[in-house]
């Protein structure tokens with residue numbers, strides 16, 4: 001029986017004036033994991049509104065268990081208002097005081113204890129309210145799972161004390177280069193101002209930070225340049241990917257797609273070289289469709305088939 005994964009955090013709806021798209025980094029990750037056939041418990045909270053129905057439909061479409069899905073009567077399902085500028089740029093308003101800010105700790109604990117996950121994933125946005133933060137801590141206090149943190153810092157929604165506490169709770173941390181630079185500014189005395197991941201001082205700074213927060217591994221994604229993995233036992237593995245996919249649409253959710261295959265590789269015992277190459281390939285492909293998850297759930301089987309063929 002494959003190990004289960006629990007994912008804690010926001011499921012929300014990105015509201016473009018013309019259309020709505022279901023998102024939330026943790027929910028993107030959970031859907032990808034379910035798409036790859038892993039038993040996933042998504043711990044989140046929605047309201048009884050139209051956006052809540054859109055999220056429920058995604059649980060159904062992906063065949064995900066709903067034991068961690070809480071519904072609060074009269075609460076607003078999470079939403080983000082997206083405005084697209086004349087130049088195609090996006091500006092986001094992350095709406096405060098949403099159902100995902102009120103995740104109930106006792107209900108969440110019951111769902112996660114029943115699932116007994118081997119990996120527990122969390123982020124920072126759903127910790128902005130003390131209620132959900134307390135629920136997360138109740139889960140972290142009782143779980144013996146490996147704790148995977150994707151910081152996913154959102155401009156205007158960054159609270160250093162929450163980041164510090166999250167790093168202390170985590171075993172494996174995933175950041176992008178911008179987030180790594182922010183960590184250097186907060187936690188390293190010398191902060192390299194351009195992040196060049198090949199540079200020795202960056203490796204040294206990363207390792208100092210890993211040591212200070214007792215991390216077993218740090219993963220840094222570098223957009224089109226791929227990703228780097230450092231582990232406390234000395235591993236340093238890089239995969240530069242294959243460049244931008246021919247039909248680049250947007251990089252929404254690229255990090256979440258990367259995380260899913262990174263964790264899949266860990267659960268399946270792939271080498272780190274293979275894991276990073278496959279995570280980069282899947283994340284690059286996710287830049288070829290609009291939104292964070294593919295339109296067709298059947299597309300995951302094609303990836304699994306391709307990877308299985310590489311192994312024979």
Ligand SMILES: Nc1ncnc2c1ncn2[C@@H]1O[C@H](COP(=O)(O)OP(=O)(O)O)[C@@H](O)[C@H]1O
Nearest residue numbers: 176221222223224226243244254255280283284
């Ligand atoms: N323009 C791109 N072309 C190809 N792959 C990309 C591109 N942008 C992101 N990716 C893939 O997605 C991963 C995560 O992207 P990145 O931007 O580093 O993180 P995040 O989405 O968390 O900000 C990268 O490691 C890479 O595999």
Ligand SMILES: [Mg+2]
Nearest residue numbers: 152176255256
């Ligand atoms: Mg990210």
